[in-house]
Amino acid sequence: MQNLSPSIRHLRDLIAIPSVNPMGRDDLPPEIVGEHAVAEHLSRALGKLGLDAALVGEGGRTSVVAEARATNAMDTLLVASHIDTVPVDGMEIDPFDPAIEDDRVLGRGSCDTKAGMAALLEALSRVLENGRLARNVIIVGEADEELSSIGVHDVLKHLGSRRPDWVLATEPTELCLINAHKGVVHTQVCAHGRACHSSDPTQGQNAIVLLAKAILSIDESARVFTDRPHPELGPATLSVGIVHGGQAPNIVPDEARIWVDRRTLPDETPAIVQEQIEAAIRSAGVESQVVVESCSEEKPPLHTDASSIAVGATADALAREGLSGDCGQVAFGTDAGVFGRAGIPGVVLGPGSIDVAHTSREFVPIDQVETMVRIFERVLEGAGGPR
Ligand SMILES: [Zn+2]
Secondary structure (H helix, E strand, O other): OOOOHHHHHHHHHHHHHOOOOOOOOOOOOHHEEHHHHHHHHHHHHHHHEEEEEEOOOOOOOOEEHHHEOOOOOOOOOEEOOOOOOOOHHHOOOOOOOOEEEEEEOOOOOOOHHHHHHHHHHHHHEEEEOOOOOOOOEEEOOOOOOOOOOOHHHHHHHOOOOOOEEEEEEOEEEEEEEEEEOOOOEEEEEEEOOOOOOOOOOOHEHHHHHHHHHHHHHHHHHHHHHOEEEEOOOOOOOOOOEEEOOOOOOEOOOOOOEEEEEEOOOOOOOOOHHHHHHHHHHHHHHOOEEEEEEEEEEEEEEEEOOOOHHHHHHHHHHHHHHHOOOOOEEEOOOHHHHHHHHHOOEEOOOOOOOOOOOOOOOOOEEEEHHHHHHHHHHHHOOOOOOOO
């Protein structure tokens, strides 16, 4: 292992510190849950580069923020590389003892997305050393990307009125430049009926039957999405993901509930989603018993203009590495969308493939990590600006 490059040594160190997002579960070993330990490690690593890092967030859900300032900075970039990972149930490899096989690094978080942060650390080290830093860079390792992005909100609060000009969020895109993805809105719909003994159902009102009428109407309401596809992202989608209801076969149920997963286009908000679902409930004629209980945006959609500095700088850095700077789209949500909701345009880029993220054999190809180091170097040295 002596011949590992600095970026791969950083990556192995980061994987070896568990930072599992509990994602609402309480059955996980406490020693692998939360981002605090990896945030502290990053704070020390940034300190070795001469940067003061702040730790923000509560309850072990810690994010790390630091800034490197350039003289005569052309702009301010924020690099967001989330430090949480999904849980490790059923993994075929040791999730926290990163092995190297076939020019890949294996381990939980290897591609999603500790490789992004590892590449950034090494690029920063090179550029601070050669004195060619051309932009201010806010380095963020944020908690909780995998669930509700509390890390981004903690970081924005910490930054106060200071706002970067643009954001680069690292995620496994196989080094493709991503400027657009759909958003995710989760809606909970509840039917309220009246319970009674099932031997005489006429005495009650069956919440499951009421909800069933609403479900069919909500599902049907998604048909129109194909009439107005987004030119790059395609149509919005809707899926009823969970249904709960009833206590026993011999009780007419008084309550039943569904959760609806809605993938939104850039011009759609949670309010629009809620109105559409309520309209579907009305058209089923059950609006007095079936109501939307909650409607929350888990990840906002992303659509960054191709003429923005975010796209221009990243595309230029990719081109200088002989890679395509064309914009693409992904099917998953990212924290770039959360920064976008806050008015900061952003792109998504990083080593590794989403196809192996969250899997039992997560890995990242070493050559992509090394290329990402050079892409970051070029961005930090002013790619996209006047040459
Ligand atoms: Zn990720």
